[in-house]
Amino acid sequence: DAMVIQNPRYQVTQFGKPVTLSCSQTLNHNVMYWYQQKSSQAPKLLFHYYDKDFNNEADTPDNFQSRRPNTSFCFLDIRSPGLGDAAMYLCATSRGTQNSNQPQHFGDGTRLSIL
Amino acid sequence: GENVEQHPSTLSVQEGDSAVIKCTYSDSASNYFPWYKQELGKRPQLIIDIRSNVGEKKDQRIAVTLNKTAKHFSLHITETQPEDSAVYFCAARTSYGKLTFGQGTILTVHP
Numbered sequence: 001d002a003m004v005i006q007n008p009r010y011q012v013t014q015f016g017k018p019v020t021l022s023c024s025q026t027l028n029h030n031v032m033y034w035y036q037q038k039s040s041q042a043p044k045l046l047f048h049y050y051d052k053d054f055n056n057e058a059d060t061p062d063n064f065q066s067r068r069p070n071t072s073f074c075f076l077d078i079r080s081p082g083l084g085d086a087a088m089y090l091c092a093t094s095r096g097t098q099n100s101n102q103p104q105h106f107g108d109g110t111r112l113s114i115l
Numbered sequence: 116g117e118n119v120e121q122h123p124s125t126l127s128v129q130e131g132d133s134a135v136i137k138c139t140y141s142d143s144a145s146n147y148f149p150w151y152k153q154e155l156g157k158r159p160q161l162i163i164d165i166r167s168n169v170g171e172k173k174d175q176r177i178a179v180t181l182n183k184t185a186k187h188f189s190l191h192i193t194e195t196q197p198e199d200s201a202v203y204f205c206a207a208r209t210s211y212g213k214l215t216f217g218q219g220t221i222l223t224v225h226p
Contacts, residue, residue: 041218042204042216042217042218042219043204043216044216045213045215090158090159103149103164104161104214105161106151106160107158108157109158
């Protein structure tokens with residue numbers, strides 16, 4: 001009964017070879033987030049969608065892009081992965097309005113390895 | 116932007132003891148403070164949260180306190196069990212649900 005589903009759980013790619021990670025949700029939440037989490041560190045927000053509005057964090061590398069074709073799906077595209085991009089990538093969703101405080105629900109993550 | 120400091124980075128307790136993890140935040144506009152538990156290789160799981168209009172919240176063995184004036188909040192786990200061993204993250208929320216996480220605390224509960 002997973003509500004935020006990430007595929008694949010493990011992804012191996014070659015240095016410089018584009019890779020796409022996917023996230024889907026059954027919660028009908030309007031906000032979706034992508035986080036990068038490296039070993040022994042806190043999750044770091046890369047970007048989020050508030051409905052269709054895309055919000056990029058200032059320090060997110062240009063190498064990282066995202067698409068949200070509909071409410072349920074969100075994709076993380078890494079155009080030219082470098083060794084430093086090896087990490088766990090977490091997708092999260094929440095039901096958001098400007099004045100509400102709703103919890104974020106995380107997926108199980110995709111662990112990305114770069115060869 | 117928001118900055119969240121979390122202490123301690125590691126915490127080791129004996130089973131049955133209490134554990135306390137503390138966080139401070141910088142942005143007085145932050146109004147929502149969740150705590151996540153993350154076991155090795157797994158997703159962060161929300162264990163308790165508190166909103167800025169509340170000073171304390173309790174759920175069985177877990178409690179969170181918030182001091183808005185001092186801009187700090189704390190997680191209290193009583194009667195710890197080995198299965199409580201994990202990494203705990205505090206976070207603070209400002210606009211549009213954006214969370215800023217603390218650095219994490221590795222809690223080890225020894226049987």
